[in-house]
Amino acid sequence: DIQMTQSPSSLSASVGDRVTITCRASQDIANHLAWFQQKPGKAPKSLIYAASSLQSGVPSKFSGSGSGTEFTLTISTLQPEDFATYFCQQYKIYPYTFGQGTRLEI
Amino acid sequence: QLQLQESGPGLVKPSETLSLTCTVSGDSISSNFHYWGWIRQPPGKGLEWIGNVFYTGSTYYNPSLKSRVTISVDTSKNHFSLKLSSVTAADTAVYYCARERYACDDWGQGTLVTVSS
Numbered sequence: 001d002i003q004m005t006q007s008p009s010s011l012s013a014s015v016g017d018r019v020t021i022t023c024r025a026s027q028d029i030a031n032h033l034a035w036f037q038q039k040p041g042k043a044p045k046s047l048i049y050a051a052s053s054l055q056s057g058v059p060s061k062f063s064g065s066g067s068g069t070e071f072t073l074t075i076s077t078l079q080p081e082d083f084a085t086y087f088c089q090q091y092k093i094y095p096y097t098f099g100q101g102t103r104l105e106i
Numbered sequence: 107q108l109q110l111q112e113s114g115p116g117l118v119k120p121s122e123t124l125s126l127t128c129t130v131s132g133d134s135i136s137s138n139f140h141y142w143g144w145i146r147q148p149p150g151k152g153l154e155w156i157g158n159v160f161y162t163g164s165t166y167y168n169p170s171l172k173s174r175v176t177i178s179v180d181t182s183k184n185h186f187s188l189k190l191s192s193v194t195a196a197d198t199a200v201y202y203c204a205r206e207r208y209a210c211d212d213w214g215q216g217t218l219v220t221v222s223s
Contacts, residue, residue: 034209
């Protein structure tokens with residue numbers, strides 16, 4: 001299985017900050033990488049697919065980059081509703097695998 | 107508007123079979139563009155992809171669960187189902203169904219299944 005490693009595991013930030021989360025794959029996954037946001041008690045919500053393509057309806061404050069084995073999610077101008085847990089997922093090779101999550105907190 | 111709704115028992119006894127159904131509305135499960143998947147999340151932990159199914163019945167399963175998992179599709183009812191046999195407490199989790207076009211793009215709200223006697 002492809003291992004997905006996110007860093008940091010948790011991140012403290014303030015409203016208005018810009019933050020970056022990193023996801024590393026144990027082997028080359030090209031751009032087959034997605035990012036999700038999950039709030040407590042809710043299902044994950046897809047933010048980005050193909051490493052950098054925004055899902056419909058997702059604000060442009062979210063951006064993704066990278067290819068191969070290293071990827072980043074950047075959130076600009078944090079708002080209170082952005083404090084959540086973020087996961088990456090590779091969908092290059094079965095079984096699909098997720099990162100362990102990054103908890104973004106105030 | 108797409109909606110996915112999981113349904114099934116919230117409590118399953120050890121060694122028995124967990125059975126869940128995901129009813130799809132707002133899209134045809136017979137779409138050529140999508141797979142239909144199951145993912146689970148133990149309380150307080152990360153996400154594990156279980157497997158998926160195409161409308162033809164073709165499936166992919168996570169090898170870690172493959173010996174116990176069956177995912178099937180019923181195009182006449184526009185739903186797909188998950189069966190996980192010989193469950194233990196380690197199978198206690200929120201189970202989500204999802205539509206997969208790229209990754210797991212659209213999710214149901216999830217349903218908590220507890221394995222306990």
